[in-house]
Amino acid sequence: MVKHPGAQPPDTDDLDELRSAAASCEGCDLFRDATRTVFGDGPGSADAVFVGEQPGDQEDRAGEPFVGPAGRLLDRALEEAGIDRERAYVTNAVKHFKFEPRGKRRIHKKPTRSEVVACRPWLTAELAAIRPALVVCLGATAAQSLLGTGFKLTDHRGEILDLPGFPARVTATQHPSAVLRAPDRDAAYQDLVRDLRVAAEELRRAGTRQPG
Structure with a gap:
């Protein structure tokens, strides 16, 4: 396995400072070809953090996560859930x-x-700064980043689990881009919404300010 120096976030819980520092990250070789670092986006008091695999082409150009077709599908699924x-x-x-x-x-x-x-380390710093009630992993790469390589999305999708190292719960579902590629897109979308409804119920159970 190729070894990389790894990200080195500053010791801060200020998301703006983290975002600024991440802009010059050279923790692995991906910075060489990408247009820019695409950091997370949303309120520092967020109830839930949604973690995907990596930015896509549109996100790389815009510098913002989940602004392409998968992001639009996620927005629709969140509203429905x-x-x-x-x-x-x-x-x-x-x-x-x-x-x-x-x-x-x-x-x-x-x-x-x-x-x-x-x-x-960037993801860890984001979670430490936000301290969400729930982390939702979108796809196997995101889930294994936080839960280890032994985590099988097909076995545990939609389950509410403890998140090691954080006072939060975690759940995993498929990435919206997988829905867009699915042979039966409607069925895959409904599966995503079903998992997100489980997440919504967990957020309400945790006392967050979510729609009742």
């Missing part, structure tokens, strides 16, 4: 877009385990 999008923070396990060029297009390429590990 009864989760207040304004009280959610969205981020990724890896903050740089990894891709392979194909003509004029840039095609998503899954980050390696070492790249996920190198970037994990």
Whole structure:
């Protein structure tokens, strides 16, 4: 496994300071080809943190997470599930877009385990700063970043678990981009909404200011 120096966030719980520091991160080699670091976005008092795998092409260009088709689908699913999008923070396990060029297009390429590990200090710093009631992992890469490589999304999706090292609960579901690629997109979308409804119920149980 390729070893990377890893991210080195400053010792602060100020998200603006973390975002500023992440902009010059060279903790792994992905910064060389990506346009910019794509840090998380949302309120520092968020009830829930949603963690994806990495920014996509549109996110890399815009510098914001979940602004492409998968982000729009997530917004729709959150509304249907009864989760207040304004009280959610969205981020990724890896903050740089990894891709392979194909003509004029840039095609998503899954980050390696070492790249996920190198970037994990940023995610840890975000969670420590926000202290959410619930973390929702979107896809296997995000889930394994926080719960270890032994975590199987197919076995545990939609379950509410303890998050090691944090006073929060965690749950995992599929990434919205997987819904967009699914042969039966409608069924995959309904599965996502079902999992998010479990998350919504956990947020209400925790006493957060979510729709009743």
